[in-house]
Amino acid sequence: MAEDxxxxxxxxxAVLSAFGCSVRVVRDGDAAARAAQAGRYDLILMxxxxxxxxxxxxxxxxRQWEADQATAPVPIVALTGSAMEHETQACLDAGMxxxxxxxxxxxxxxxxxxxxTGWQPPTP
Numbered sequence: 001m002a003e004d005x006x007x008x009x010x011x012x013x014a015v016l017s018a019f020g021c022s023v024r025v026v027r028d029g030d031a032a033a034r035a036a037q038a039g040r041y042d043l044i045l046m047x048x049x050x051x052x053x054x055x056x057x058x059x060x061x062x063r064q065w066e067a068d069q070a071t072a073p074v075p076i077v078a079l080t081g082s083a084m085e086h087e088t089q090a091c092l093d094a095g096m097x098x099x100x101x102x103x104x105x106x107x108x109x110x111x112x113x114x115x116x117t118g119w120q121p122p123t124p
Contacts, residue, residue, distance in 0.1 A: 001025050001045040002032035002058065003079065008102065012045070012079075015109065020122060029053030033061040041074050042117045046096065048080040048087065055079075056094040063095035075116035 001016070003009040004027050013023045024041075026032050030053040032046060044062070046055040053061070059076050066073045078091040078099040088099045100112055113119040 002027075002029060002035075002050060002055065003045070003047045004028060004050045005047075008047075008079075012109075015106065019110070019113065019119070021113070021119070027051075029055055029058030029061075032058045033065070036062045036074065037065050043113070044074055044076045045079050045100070046076050048078055048082070048091065055096075056090060059091075059094045059096050077112050077116065 001009065001012060001023055003012065003025060009025045009027070013025055016023045024035060026035050027050070029046075029050045032044065032050075032055075033053065036044060046059060048055045050058075055078060062076065063073065073095075075098070076096045078096045079102055080087055080091070080099060081102045083101045091099050097116065098112060100108060110119075110121060
């Protein structure tokens with residue numbers, strides 16, 4: 001997960017961990033691009049606005065690296081505070097696969113996890 005806001009990152013990490021997911025948090029787009037190149041992830045949650053390198057720039061860098069390495073693309077889901085169509089389209093144009101608008105509810109996050117990783121909620 002790439003999220004520069006410490007509160008948002010901590011909350012999302014806690015929720016994802018409660019869902020049984022292993023989470024690595026980075027605070028800027030450059031760190032996200034480097035992490036994606038250094039390890040294999042099932043899903044990347046990418047904040048739109050971050051310091052050093054935006055989520056769009058980081059996604060482009062990740063997609064270029066994947067193409068150069070001939071590796072399968074990891075799903076990247078944008079985390080954005082805006083539901084504006086032009087921002088959603090910018091995310092998709094950069095190579096992101098989906099958009100999750102913040103603040104999001106648990107069912108929306110669960111749907112994203114299920115759609116892109118096959119994750120299913122634990123049975124009680």
